[in-house]
Amino acid sequence: MTHYRAPLNDRIRDPGMGTTNPDRTENYAYFPAFIHVTGKKVLVLGGGEVATGKLRILIKSQANITVVAPEICDDIAVMVDEGRIVWESTPFVDTMVNGAAMVFDATDDPYLTARVKAATKRRNILLNVVDKTAQCDFIVPAILDRSPVMITISTGACAPALARIIRQRLETVLPTTMSQLARIARDARQKVADHLHDNVSRQRFWTHFFQRGLQTHSARSICPEDVDLALRQFVPDGSSATVPGGQTLMADVHVDNAFDLPHGIARAIETADIVFHEDHIADDILTLARRDATVIPIGCITLDEHPERKRESISQQSKIFARQGFNIVTLTQPITH
Numbered sequence: 001m002t003h004y005r006a007p008l009n010d011r012i013r014d015p016g017m018g019t020t021n022p023d024r025t026e027n028y029a030y031f032p033a034f035i036h037v038t039g040k041k042v043l044v045l046g047g048g049e050v051a052t053g054k055l056r057i058l059i060k061s062q063a064n065i066t067v068v069a070p071e072i073c074d075d076i077a078v079m080v081d082e083g084r085i086v087w088e089s090t091p092f093v094d095t096m097v098n099g100a101a102m103v104f105d106a107t108d109d110p111y112l113t114a115r116v117k118a119a120t121k122r123r124n125i126l127l128n129v130v131d132k133t134a135q136c137d138f139i140v141p142a143i144l145d146r147s148p149v150m151i152t153i154s155t156g157a158c159a160p161a162l163a164r165i166i167r168q169r170l171e172t173v174l175p176t177t178m179s180q181l182a183r184i185a186r187d188a189r190q191k192v193a194d195h196l197h198d199n200v201s202r203q204r205f206w207t208h209f210f211q212r213g214l215q216t217h218s219a220r221s222i223c224p225e226d227v228d229l230a231l232r233q234f235v236p237d238g239s240s241a242t243v244p245g246g247q248t249l250m251a252d253v254h255v256d257n258a259f260d261l262p263h264g265i266a267r268a269i270e271t272a273d274i275v276f277h278e279d280h281i282a283d284d285i286l287t288l289a290r291r292d293a294t295v296i297p298i299g300c301i302t303l304d305e306h307p308e309r310k311r312e313s314i315s316q317q318s319k320i321f322a323r324q325g326f327n328i329v330t331l332t333q334p335i336t337h
């Protein structure tokens, strides 16, 4: 089966593109990424409360950690006793940063910061000086830990307290079962790939599985057997070639932002392979579509000026796509007579 896959959802690839929302044209102040530090040397200067916070994250990231400080607080002493980190109590010298993947300065000593900055810059090592934005090569986000799922929030260093509040709000809406869900997926991906040979089926299977798994009312924890059950339900008679018929939805959108969109429409956009939309549908609503979804302005594909006839033509087209197994959503604006 050949898959209809172009044009892709440009709003995700280039979030500022063609946007009507001026906020989304702003450049990024930092590049968002996750850094692999397992087994790599990381240097932390300072042995107080702030250093402790960074050390906890670094230990979980399995870095090879050295703390440099004349004295250390009780929590850090425990980490040293447990062999999780190495403590160096001699004064900082430049060569201590040699071979480090990154360096944290959690002291309150501007003279030391200047020296560390020079030492790291000379060696192209990334430096974070806690709470001193101007000195940082990289900054640390607020972390919503559902590891292996990590939801990290940065305000581009504009408002750290806002990052904290956003994290706290998300803590209450993103269930802790998310961790379990990701681990089950990791262990079952090969099995699912063995059963579902085409990527459209796999994508639809996982989307459906995660949507159900994340339903807030499903308080019971998810177990690996749920994948087997979902696979049995998804592929009738064990046929790996089966691609079920797609869904179509034509929805009038009465709001100009994703936050106010009814949940049912939002979920349908999440799963859609193809999103047709009229001219004035907000960009952040279209951003809900998958990265590989095809997002098509209706004006591009039908020359008929009459809104009702345009919709009829899209509806016919959608049915054809749905028979091929695609999920189609058409977002329309209320017609004003």
Ligand SMILES: C[C@@]1(CC(=O)O)C2=NC(=C\c3[nH]c(c(CCC(=O)O)c3CC(=O)O)Cc3[nH]c(c(CC(=O)O)c3CCC(=O)O)/C=C3\N/C(=C\2)[C@@H](CCC(=O)O)[C@]3(C)CC(=O)O)/[C@H]1CCC(=O)O
Pocket: 053, 128, 129, 130, 131, 132, 133, 134, 136, 138, 139, 140, 141, 142, 143, 153, 154, 155, 156, 157, 158, 159, 160, 161, 163, 164, 167
């Ligand atoms: C997310 C979090 C992670 C963490 O620290 O691990 C974090 N700051 C947190 C909280 C927080 N920090 C401060 C307040 C008091 C309110 C206030 O002053 O604004 C609060 C609020 C609170 O405590 O609730 C003080 C502060 N922080 C910075 C400055 C300097 C400046 O703004 O220029 C000042 C003023 C210092 C002064 O006045 O001297 C700078 C940075 N803080 C960052 C991270 C980086 C940007 C992240 C981003 O993109 O938003 C960045 C740039 C550098 C870095 O440290 O990596 C953590 C929330 C964790 C959580 O709870 O989830």
Ligand SMILES: NC(=O)c1ccc[n+]([C@@H]2O[C@H](COP(=O)([O-])OP(=O)(O)OC[C@H]3O[C@@H](n4cnc5c(N)ncnc54)[C@H](O)[C@@H]3O)[C@@H](O)[C@H]2O)c1
Pocket: 045, 046, 047, 048, 049, 050, 051, 068, 069, 070, 071, 072, 073, 091, 092, 106, 107, 108, 109, 112, 130, 131
């Ligand atoms: N504690 C907080 O809640 C908080 C909040 C925001 C910002 N900060 C800032 O973060 C920094 C650290 O805060 P803290 O509460 O951990 O302070 P702290 O005083 O408890 O710890 C500072 C540590 O740095 C070490 N240190 C000082 N000079 C050093 C040097 N030359 N070489 C090596 N180590 C040295 C000290 O021995 C101590 O272990 C400060 O800049 C502080 O203003 C702290």
